[in-house]
Amino acid sequence: MIGWWRFFLVTAVCSCAVALPAFGADRDCQKELVDGHATFLKEQRAVNFKTGAASGGTKADKDLVAWLKKWDAVVVKHENAHKKAAGKWGGEITYYYYTWWGKKYATSGCMHWANNGRNVPPDIALKTALAPDEPSSIDLKIAEDAKKHIKIKKSRDFCRTHNSGANIRLCLKPYAGYEWLDRVSSSN
Numbered sequence: 001m002i003g004w005w006r007f008f009l010v011t012a013v014c015s016c017a018v019a020l021p022a023f024g025a026d027r028d029c030q031k032e033l034v035d036g037h038a039t040f041l042k043e044q045r046a047v048n049f050k051t052g053a054a055s056g057g058t059k060a061d062k063d064l065v066a067w068l069k070k071w072d073a074v075v076v077k078h079e080n081a082h083k084k085a086a087g088k089w090g091g092e093i094t095y096y097y098y099t100w101w102g103k104k105y106a107t108s109g110c111m112h113w114a115n116n117g118r119n120v121p122p123d124i125a126l127k128t129a130l131a132p133d134e135p136s137s138i139d140l141k142i143a144e145d146a147k148k149h150i151k152i153k154k155s156r157d158f159c160r161t162h163n164s165g166a167n168i169r170l171c172l173k174p175y176a177g178y179e180w181l182d183r184v185s186s187s188n
């Protein structure tokens with residue numbers, strides 16, 4: 001267990017607003033970060049670097065540092081892929097870190113949407129969620145929701161172009177709660 005006192009969880013202050021239902025693409029970054037960090041700890045335990053890694057310069061320590069660097073790189077690459085795909089909709093990225101001998105290594109990350117995800121076009125949400133090489137289970141869930149939202153938006157548009165008067169309202173009824181999609185532009 002030596003060495004565990006070096007563990008510091010850096011929790012960046014999350015400025016996410018409480019997501020309203022049917023708000024759009026906002027994500028629960030806090031949960032994602034905590035889950036990702038837990039996975040990191042589990043994996044690290046499984047690789048079991050602890051014996052001998054507590055003193056710098058040993059082989060165990062070098063192995064641990066190499067492993068931490070690799071994990072950090074994967075996390076950063078994953079989040080950057082989200083950010084790049086999100087374009088102007090991409091917000092800040094928050095990371096959790098593991099500190100080892102004064103150096104910080106990213107253990108988990110989460111990209112916030114700009115504008116708290118308000119009115120992110122669903123096709124952008126879809127592209128952004130699936131951008132990393134290995135989307136997380138949360139990413140896949142967001143992608144599924146985005147696909148659903150793309151369909152609903154099309155249906156809502158269809159209701160208005162193919163109906164008139166009270167029929168529009170009737171046609172829109174199954175899609176109540178998705179009014180926010182009307183304010184979203186299709187980005188393609």
Ligand SMILES: [Zn+2]
Pocket residue numbers: 078082132135136139
């Ligand atoms: Zn992701």
